[in-house]
Amino acid sequence: MSVEVLDPRFDPEPPYWRALRATAGLRADWAWDVLRRQAWCARTPWYLTVLLDGGRPRGMAGAAWIGTSTRRHRFATSRRGGYLGGLDLRAPGNSAFPSWWFADAGADGCEELLSEYFPAMRKLLGVGLKATLIRQLSEDAAAHVRGRRGLVRETEPVARLPTEAFSGRTDWLASLGGKRRSQLRKLLGGVDTDERLAVEWLTGDTVDVVELAGLLRLNEEKHRDVPIVPLPQFVGYLRRLVAQPDFRVLSYRDTHTGELLGAATVFDHPQWPLWRSFAAVPVERGGRSNLYFHVFGELVRWSVAEGRRGVVLGKKMAELKKSCGAELSPQYAAALPLR
Template sequence: MIDVLDPRHDAEPAYWTALRERAGLRADWSWEVLATQAWAARTPQPVTVFRDGGEPRGVVGAAWVTGRTRRYRFAGTGRGRLGGLVVRAPGVSSLPGWWFADAGADGGLSRLLETYVPAMRAELGPGFRAMLVRQLGEPAAAGGRVRLVRRTEDVAVLDVARFASRDDWMQSLARKRKQNLRKIFRTVDADPSIAVRLVPGKEADPVAVAEVLRHNERKHRDVPIVALPHFVGYLTALLRQPDVSVVEYHDTATGRLLAVGSLFDHPGLPIARHWGAVEREDGGRPNLYFHFYGEAVRWALANGRPSVLFGKGMAELKATLGARLVPQYAAAVPVLASRRHA
């Protein structure tokens, strides 16, 4: 059985909580968050669930992109005649957008081609012409159905299980980086004008968080395709999920939020999900990102987590902080060709 759901209109399925727990789907996959994000998105966001009777066996999240899709236009009610699906995780771009109970050695790519593509072809009709699958691991052979595979940005994973403390982690780094971090931590921790606190996400002010995160969005306006700005309603739903924590940096004199990073818990691989900071010329402080890295290490160790995912971008810098870089790939799939081989 296959359910193709639109979080804007479809109620949360009765099996959703059990599916999230089994698949290890983080806060971005909360149905409340999916619905809020879908209403604020520039594309329809179908969620497809594969079931064996009442038991969910797989889930795929995607964006339906057509000629109507525009950078600053919300998704309309119509689908558009021709388009393609971009398979990616909701919210975070450094994780796959699918899970299968029997993914196999190729991480689920064969299941996407053999099960998901025909299901979406039936749902979307002949206008469904292509699919882009992001965040694949090592490229997997899939007959002639995958026409183009390209390496994309690596993701950075910091393994912390071997460390006993933040200082222990720093000790493992190169001498220059270690000295730099120690100076940063001493400076920030001893500065009475800035307060650092780690709190559940529900205690954060989503308006202040949105304002700080948009500083980063403005810095990347030169990038042709970037995410839409962070909407307060979406952040309100996201931050109140029980597996979300935030590290906040406040000006003690004014109470202003100067920087913020979020951590999404997970038994095996938590995520450092957001980061934003006010520019120095606007009253911000230097080097808070490095301090946040240290706070994430302490948080992971305190909660017995073996690793933390620090996402994409700034790969060389993250490597100097001890992260290993995991190669990622994207695959382009022509749907008509896939169907002939199915």
């Protein structure tokens, strides 16, 4: 077995990467050009480690290096950070899926992380690698790492909305509880019949990236409930993301003024697309109310039409998503010392 540790800022795309992405089911945020831009726009260095058996990839993991030089208002400037630090295993463009994959892995790949990945990273980074934070652990994976002298805590659940049982939006509405069903029928009908609103699915060069970035930043300004405020949407990163064939934008535009009033971004997938983000102009600034709820109906309609199993709705507002038919899957994070 051999190991390659890649820094997307400097290293070219490996010849096996696209095939590995397809096998592992990695979405648009894992395209190499997107990874490169994301890495240059990050606060910390981000390493992609690939385990190869006879030149054939059999596992991978992505992690940020959090070192003594890491600062909230500083971008990554070196290949390997400071002397002391740890690895933060996190996906590059979403918080719903883990940042690792191993072929034929048990316990969601945790055994491979502990027995193969971390020893390889210790060899690269040296004794200064002291700990790790592993995010997006399932219940089985969390049980596997308990008892290793670390901390395991439940985080926000991930919501999934199955759509295979529906023939369209009407079936989905009929499956909901009475109060939510009645509310959504009214809200969806109000948006559907609003002549000042154009609702459209967009891809690639049909998206105005500068306009979309400005709208997404409106949403990010509201999230001040975390220790480190997320960085804004960078136009260069978003331009490369939008160019991916599996990236979609659901847009809401004022037909009179031409202003983009709302947008949802989606990572497509043969089985489970991911609703990545949503942003809208506030009502007090001329925006349209209830667009967030309308997105649920459009996602169901689109998922059924495309033959998907359902849509991953991500985190946040879990109970609201549950009332809209979503199933909640617990997730955990583990902080472990490395020796």
